[in-house]
Amino acid sequence: GAGVSQSPRYKVTKRGQDVALRCDPISGHVSLYWYRQALGQGPEFLTYFNYEAQQDKSGLPNDRFSAERPEGSISTLTIQRTEQRDSAMYRCASSPQREGRDTQYFGPGTRLTVL
C-alpha cells in the first residue's frame, strides 16, 4: 500500500516568507509525528498528533512553528517568517496506534532551504 508522502519534496524560500509543509500519513494511522533533521544528525522531535489532537508540541522551537491535523489525517507544518537557521530536512512519520513504542513509518521528507 501507499506509504507516508510529503510535499513538496524540496522548498526554497527567501528569509521572511511563510512556508507550509504537507504530510499525508498512511491511511488509518492514528498517530502522526513531525521531526526536523539537520545534516549528520538524528531526527529531532517537533510535535505529535493523536488523530486531530496535538498532544505534544514541546519540540517546536518557537512560536513561528505551528502544526495542525484538522481531520485527523493530513497534517501541515507551517513556519512563519522563515529564517536561515530553519533550513533542514523536515520529516513526517505515522504509526497505527497511540503508543510511543509503535513502529513509525517515515515519509521521504521535505528539504527546506531558506536563502
Add this chain to the structure above:
Amino acid sequence: LAKTTQPISMDSYEGQEVNITCSHNNIATNDYITWYQQFPSQGPRFIIQGYKTKVTNEVASLFIPADRKSSTLSLPRVSLSDTAVYYCLVALTGGFKTIFGAGTRLFVKA
C-alpha cells in the same frame, strides 16, 4: 525520557557479524528498546524492538540483558547495502515524544 548512548561510527567488512551496543542506564520499567536504520536521503526505517532477553527477526537480533541498561543490535553477515546509520531509541509505552540521538554510522567495506 531515558537517554541513549551509542558509538558514533563502526567499520566492518562484508560477511562479518556486526554488533552495535547502546547504553540506556535510565531506562524505566515500561520502556521498550527500538532500533531504526536510516540510509542517506531516506527516512528512518524500523528494524527491531524488544523489552527483554532476545528478539530475532529476518533482519537482525536484539539482545537485552536482565538489567536492561544496555542492548545490542546484531546484524548477521553484513553486506555493502547495510551501510547506514543505526539509531537506538527508548520508547515509553503510552508516550509520544521520541528521542533519536546521533546514531551509529556503520560503514561496510568490500
